Amino acid sequence: MLQLNKNPSIESRFIFENFILTLDGVLIRDKKRIKLPPKEFAVLSLLLESAGKIVSKDVLLDLVWGDIDVTEESLTRCIYSLRRILSTGKDSRYIETIYGKGYRFNQPVFSISKKENKKVNLSIAIFPFQTHTELDVTEIHNDLIKGVFKYSKLGLTVLPSAVTQHCVDVNSLLELTSKLKPDYYLAGKIIPLENAYKVTIELISTEGHCLLYHDSFNFVNEQSINLLQHWISNIILQNIPGLQTCPSELNSLDSLDSAAIYLNGIHMLYKHTSDSLQQAAVLFQKCINHYPENILSYYSLAETYLCLAQFGFFDKQHAIDSAYQIVEKVVKFNNDSPRTLGLLGLIKTIKSDFIIGEMLLNQALLIGGNGSDINYYYGWHLFLKGELILANKYFEQCLEITPTRTPVSILKSWIVYCTKTLDESIGYCEFVLSQNLKSNPVLNSMLALFLALNGCFDKSRAIIDEKLSNEEICGFVEVNVLYAKYCMNKNDEIENIKSFVMKNIDNIPSAILLPLIAISMGECKALEVLIELKEKNDIWLNLWGKDPRIIELENVLSGKE
Known part of the structure; x- marks a missing residue:
């Protein structure tokens, strides 16, 4: 359990388990302070920034040693030194060696950053999609603008459809961008397939008309415009500087106190016993009460209730209802997040609404499919449907990213029992x-x-x-x-x-x-x-x-x- 030394002068950069890494390279555990050598500090910082992901040896050598001609032996010694410093027992191994690939930090990591009220001042034009289908392009155009407009609170101005709706060719597009000078514009095509539509999207910087993003995906006729809205919103958030929400930011907490409470809750959740799950629920609720803007606590509290219900550690109906109420709160102020969609889809599945559950989880996979949480939730959803072999595939992908996720290891163990000797x-x-x-x-x-x-x-x-x-x-x-x-x-x-x-x-x-x-x-x-x-x-x-x-x-x- 993390115990904090109440020292207001400490500027913390990362927090994991019972460790705090400060901006000046001091590693704090309980009351002990260790000043890391520069190379060890740099390597550890890079691994923490990419927690759960493999960082190649070449990347570490290039970023830490730069132009200095060194061998891999220098990096190996550095990793050995860090393991010795971090060691809390013979079984503790925070830094994994992924043979032939590099290294990975295998514990949940959180960064501490004070929220600033600074807003960017950017603008974007969304042009009507080109298509030769029976789809109502005007309606799609209006819906997409409405979907992106919600990000105006981040400082993103969306040009109204009255201005952009007649830009249906290259000349009119260039004329509008030249006159109104939006910072970015988004254009696309919808191509009919046999039983679906192929949508191609391009996000472009107006300055020099530089392509920032290009991709396509298929959606079936029954899928709503919401899927397209979620996809485009995610593209904009991930690719426009100042609006980006990368994975490390999703694990950002605004104070050391909130981080301490939350991380202790995660420790209890991953311990995954009847007692620890109930303690986790108390800690996450405490975090919500004191820091209501910490959305991570809502996610983790909902997940905790579902685990309590699944293993019969708590009244199952009360636990499911509590989880649903928590996720509904999150939906009101963060309904585009893959994790929000994933948890909501999982709860719909638990309530036997398989079609809606599948649709929401597919949306979550589409806009954030590489994350540990989404792979876990989708595997859990498949497990609940009885599709154990396919569920096992997603659980394995989750454990590749977060090897310490005990609930997943438990479900995988049950799958082995059900499918093997x-x-x-x-x-x-x-x-x-x-x-x-x-x-x-x-x-x-x-x-x-x-x-x-x-x-x-x-x-x-x-x-x-x-x-x-x-x-x-x-x-x-x-x-x-x-x-x-x-x-x-x-x-x-x-x-x-x-x-x-x-x-x-x-x-x-x-x-x-x-x-x-x-x-x-x-x-x-x-x-x-x-x-x-x-x-x-x-x-x-x-x-x-x-x-x-x-x-x-x-x-x-x-x-x-």
């Missing part, structure tokens, strides 16, 4: 636990279950006795532990299991409880619950229903029909 499930779970997660109760309960199902009773019993405290045995964790004990002790556990099921039937998703219902109340009762879940299109049945134990029930049900 018990030996492979045990091996993967042990691998994940070895990655600084040895005490995680969710993963340990899964490993205990897999071992018990595989007949390795002594190992399973040792994990339950040594790795799982009574305080952490609840929800999904307790379900796994009870089933593992049943495998070892059979009928001796039946009454205890039955009591647990009756007590938790309203709080824990019923799909998680199905294996326990089958062994404590009988196959007929389990089939009755399964039929009821199917009739309700229960979303949690899609998520947990690929469990081989539930598949066996499905097969029995199919045989009776």
Whole structure:
């Protein structure tokens, strides 16, 4: 947990876990201050600026050593020195070596920057798109102007459609830009395809008519103009200097205090236990109460509630409703963000509105598909739909960017169990636990279950006795532990299991409880619950229903029909 030294003279540049890196190259942990050598400071700063991304050795050598002729050995020594300075234990490794590619900082990083009220003063003209289709070009033109107009608060003036609507050829375009001199202009084409439209966009600087951005994408007839608005808004924000919102800025917090609260919340979220998730929710809510403009706290609080619901650590309906209310607040003042769209889409999926959920998540992927969050949310969405193999692909992409994202590793472990052998499930779970997660109760309960199902009773019993405290045995964790004990002790556990099921039937998703219902109340009762879940299109049945134990029930049900 991050503890701050209340020193107003500290100018902080980056904050991660319990470290603060100041602008003058001082690394602070607790009350210890280490003045980094210039080269180590420069290398660490570059890695922190690109946290979660690979920085090549060539880039580091060029930017840090410049024209000085040095070998890779100098960089290797620098990395070794940083690892030694950052080390908090034998398992702690902040800087990864990506063999043949470079290095990557693998922890969440936040920059501290005071928000300035300075506004840019820029203008843009949006010209009617060229097309030979039945589409109403005038309506599209007006909608695009309306979509970009919302960024006027950032200092971006949009020329009205009354001025630009008749600019339909090169001569009229050049005449208008020459007279009114907007800083930028945007033009495009819409080309009909068999079952879709191809849209080509160009963003151009009026000075010298320099092309800043050129791209195209296809959208199907059913998709609304909102998708085009989101795409164009993102192009403008990413490519006009002064309006840019790069990934590092999205992780920017306006004070050291807000960063401390938020980062401690992230630490609890990634710890991912029943207790830590509830602590995370308290910390994120505290951050929102004290710093209501810190949008990152809203995202993380919503994500925390969804995790609590998914694993039965909290009343599932209350958690889902709370997450939805939080995201609705975000939509009011940041509805173009890929993360906003992604979270909203995920919640729509949880509410079984798959079509809207898919559409929103596709929009999020289109305008911000390379991010860890969006890959996580889309994989989670696919997981909820029961598309485990495809979900696994997006989870892997998420972990490539953020290897420490524990919730993703947990879901991946469950996918291995559902799609591969018990030996492979045990091996993967042990691998994940070895990655600084040895005490995680969710993963340990899964490993205990897999071992018990595989007949390795002594190992399973040792994990339950040594790795799982009574305080952490609840929800999904307790379900796994009870089933593992049943495998070892059979009928001796039946009454205890039955009591647990009756007590938790309203709080824990019923799909998680199905294996326990089958062994404590009988196959007929389990089939009755399964039929009821199917009739309700229960979303949690899609998520947990690929469990081989539930598949066996499905097969029995199919045989009776």
